[in-house]
Amino acid sequence: MSVVARRPRVGRQAVAGWLFVAPFTVLLVFFLLLPMLYAAKLSLYRSTLVEGEVFAWLDNYRQALDDPEFRRGVLRVVVFGLVQTPVMIGIALVAALLVDEVTSRFSRLFRLAAFVPYAVPVVIGTLMWGFLYSPNTGPLSSVTDVDFLSSGTVLYSLGNIVTWQWAGYNMIVLYAALQGVPREVYESARIDGAGAVQTALRIKTPMISAAIVLVTIFTIIGTLQFFTEPLILQPLNPGAVTNSYTPNVYAYHQAFSYQQYNYSAAISFLLGAVVFVGSYIFLFATRRRSALR
Amino acid sequence: MSDTVTERSTVSEAVSERAATGRTGRTTGGRIASHAVMALMAAYFLLPFWWLLVASTKDNDGLFGSAPLWFSGDFKLFDNLSTLFSHDGGVYLRWLRNSALYSVVSGVGATALAALAGYAFAKLRFPGRNLLFAALLGLIMVPATALVLPTYLLMSEAGLTDTVWAVILPSLLNPFGVYLLRVYAHDSVPDEMLEAARIDGAGELRVFRSVALPAMRPALVTVLLFTMVATWNNFFLPLVMLSDNDLFPLTVGLRTWYQSATLGNAGPALFNVIVVGALVAIVPLIVAFLLLQRYWRGGLTIGALK
Numbered sequence: 074m075s076v077v078a079r080r081p082r083v084g085r086q087a088v089a090g091w092l093f094v095a096p097f098t099v100l101l102v103f104f105l106l107l108p109m110l111y112a113a114k115l116s117l118y119r120s121t122l123v124e125g126e127v128f129a130w131l132d133n134y135r136q137a138l139d140d141p142e143f144r145r146g147v148l149r150v151v152v153f154g155l156v157q158t159p160v161m162i163g164i165a166l167v168a169a170l171l172v173d174e175v176t177s178r179f180s181r182l183f184r185l186a187a188f189v190p191y192a193v194p195v196v197i198g199t200l201m202w203g204f205l206y207s208p209n210t211g212p213l214s215s216v217t218d219v220d221f222l223s224s225g226t227v228l229y230s231l232g233n234i235v236t237w238q239w240a241g242y243n244m245i246v247l248y249a250a251l252q253g254v255p256r257e258v259y260e261s262a263r264i265d266g267a268g269a270v271q272t273a274l275r276i277k278t279p280m281i282s283a284a285i286v287l288v289t290i291f292t293i294i295g296t297l298q299f300f301t302e303p304l305i306l307q308p309l310n311p312g313a314v315t316n317s318y319t320p321n322v323y324a325y326h327q328a329f330s331y332q333q334y335n336y337s338a339a340i341s342f343l344l345g346a347v348v349f350v351g352s353y354i355f356l357f358a359t360r361r362r363s364a365l366r
Numbered sequence: 367m368s369d370t371v372t373e374r375s376t377v378s379e380a381v382s383e384r385a386a387t388g389r390t391g392r393t394t395g396g397r398i399a400s401h402a403v404m405a406l407m408a409a410y411f412l413l414p415f416w417w418l419l420v421a422s423t424k425d426n427d428g429l430f431g432s433a434p435l436w437f438s439g440d441f442k443l444f445d446n447l448s449t450l451f452s453h454d455g456g457v458y459l460r461w462l463r464n465s466a467l468y469s470v471v472s473g474v475g476a477t478a479l480a481a482l483a484g485y486a487f488a489k490l491r492f493p494g495r496n497l498l499f500a501a502l503l504g505l506i507m508v509p510a511t512a513l514v515l516p517t518y519l520l521m522s523e524a525g526l527t528d529t530v531w532a533v534i535l536p537s538l539l540n541p542f543g544v545y546l547l548r549v550y551a552h553d554s555v556p557d558e559m560l561e562a563a564r565i566d567g568a569g570e571l572r573v574f575r576s577v578a579l580p581a582m583r584p585a586l587v588t589v590l591l592f593t594m595v596a597t598w599n600n601f602f603l604p605l606v607m608l609s610d611n612d613l614f615p616l617t618v619g620l621r622t623w624y625q626s627a628t629l630g631n632a633g634p635a636l637f638n639v640i641v642v643g644a645l646v647a648i649v650p651l652i653v654a655f656l657l658l659q660r661y662w663r664g665g666l667t668i669g670a671l672k
Contacts (some may be wrong), residue, residue, distance in 0.1 A: 085570065086490045086491050086492060086570065087490075087491070087492040087493060088492075089486070089492075089571070090490035090492025090495060091494075093482040093483060093486035093490065094482070094483045094486045094487065094498060096482065096483075097480065097482065097483035097539075097544060098483075098498065100535075100538055101501075101502065101505065101541065103535075104513070104517060104535065104538075104539045105508060105513065105539060105541070106505070107520060108513045108516035108517040108520060109508060109512075109516070111516040111519065111520055112513070112515065112516035115516065115519070164407070167403070168404070168407060171403060171404055172404075174400065175397065175400045175401070175404075179401060179404065179405075180401075180404060182408070183405075183407070185656070185659075186408040186412050187407065187408070187411050188655075189411065189412070189652060190411055190414075192648075192651045192652055192654075193648050193651065193652075194599035194601070194616075194617050194647070194648070195599060195601065196599075196601050196617040196618075196620060196621055197617070197620065197644045197647055198414070200640065201644065202414060203628075204417070204421070204637075204641070205413075205414060205434075209430050210421070210429055210430060210434060211417075211434055212417070215433075237410070237411065237414070240411075241411060269393075269396055270396075297509075298511045298512075301601050304621075305621060305624070308624070308629050309628055321511055324515065325515075328515050328518075329606070334515070337515055338516065341511075341512045342512065344509070344512055345508060345509050345512030348507075348509045348512070349508055352507040353507060356507075
């Protein structure tokens with residue numbers, strides 16, 4: 074009886090299931106799958122004055138890989154990632170270990186203060202730092218003669234903006250991971266005579282290594298797509314923050330300042346593919362690792 | 367996965383327990399040093415906000431001519447505010463309204479669609495479910511910035527660029543929200559209650575509304591909050607999609623002011639207007655953030671599991 078009674082219900086569920094996922098699926102197709110395929114197609118064509126759009130195989134990609142401006146931009150975000158990521162994750166880790174160890178009213182306030190910059194739009198965070206860096210409106214010129222917006226220093230200034238905005242976010246993620254570690258582990262370390270600093274470095278940090286790897290990957294993914302901060306600071310010193318400063322800035326200007334849609338699509342697609350493949354390799358690697366533990 | 371979920375729900379209890387036992391730093395010296403480091407970091411994180419607050423009380427001359435980190439001259443905050451709302455024919459207010467419109471419509475819409483899909487993936491059996499979900503997981507890591515340009519070109523062929531839809535429609539897509547709500551629905555919506563509602567003769571939509579939605583509420587609030595803030599803060603998409611000044615959200619609008627002020631082609635400099643405009647733009651976010659802390663943190667820790 075139950076089999077007979079259940080069959081129509083499963084059929085009804087199938088219809089309902091499809092109706093429930095349909096709107097989302099339509100969006101997924103129109104605003105993710107289709108644009109992706111369209112970018113891929115565009116990147117394989119070239120627009121010429123005489124013949125219009127012509128199929129150009131991988132010419133756009135070849136051009137990108139040979140383009141010194143594009144290569145400098147890629148190198149810049151890679152170097153940026155290698156320097157800024159460890160600094161920021163280091164600050165986030167120290168902060169997380171501190172709020173995990175010290176329970177006081179102040180440490181709760183500190184947690185809030187560190188996290189507030191994350192609630193600010195990147196555009197506005199960058200605007201504020203732009204004013205602070207400027208020798209005319211900022212406090213830094215009374216302390217030092219360094220020009221924070223020169224071509225030699227602006228990358229560090231951008232790194233500071235990113236660190237300011239995201240360190241607190243990463244701190245909260247790491248702090249949550251620390252809270253998930255069973256307390257007995259620390260107790261036994263204390264009985265063995267380990268001090269607070271030793272416990273933090275030798276026990277707590279390794280215990281949350283999976284979370285540290287994860288926030289590092291997300292930071293690198295963000296760095297490769299670096300766009301808003303350099304674009305906002307650009308008018309302050311267009312000579313230092315050029316139109317090809319990062320791959321995304323380059324793709325944006327290729328499309329909207331020079332109407333080179335095909336070339337721009339190739340750059341976007343290349344960047345997207347690197348980020349996409351990279352994230353899956355890392356996620357797969359970390360998943361294997363956490364499964365082994 | 368479910369282990370970590372239950373573990374997380376006990377986090378807050380663990381915190382209050384520790385506070386109750388009064389576990390302190392082991393040595394007074396260490397405690398002072400820890401607090402000193404935290405104070406230093408807090409100063410760094412709060413410095414730009416302090417500067418913004420002080421700067422918004424100055425006029426343009428004060429902004430350039432007085433000590434940046436302390437009040438000076440006449441208190442000009444209200445003058446600045448009135449200039450802000452009247453400058454360029456009151457366009458700032460339109461930007462503010464646009465930001466609110468985009469983030470509320472996208473937030474509510476994306477959350478509703480993600481709730482339907484997430485619930486269906488978790489609790490309804492339909493052919494193609496696993497395949498579709500695998501496709502979603504496969505596409506979740508496609509970086510949004512790589513899609514902006516082709517989306518723009520497609521939208522312009524459909525004649526939709528420079529309309530509110532150009533910003534709202536792409537913002538309705540939230541694959542990570544679907545994933546998150548699927549995980550949450552899987553653990554928190556009891557199968558027996560679904561079955562009981564069905565036996566009582568409720569249709570699937572009714573079952574969803576009266577049984578699943580209430581059980582998913584905390585995760586729904588998190589997804590809503592994150593989508594709204596993400597849309598409010600979004601810059602790349604509206605920058606590319608919109609060229610009509612009147613449709614700009616705050617982020618794009620303030621950038622155009624900043625750009626023309628720094629490049630000096632806007633006639634009288636309006637840096638003080640930009641400063642107070644930035645202040646007005648972040649106040650609602652900071653208030654929302656302080657009031658809804660619980661949900662932010664919940665979302666972050668679930669997000670970290672991805």
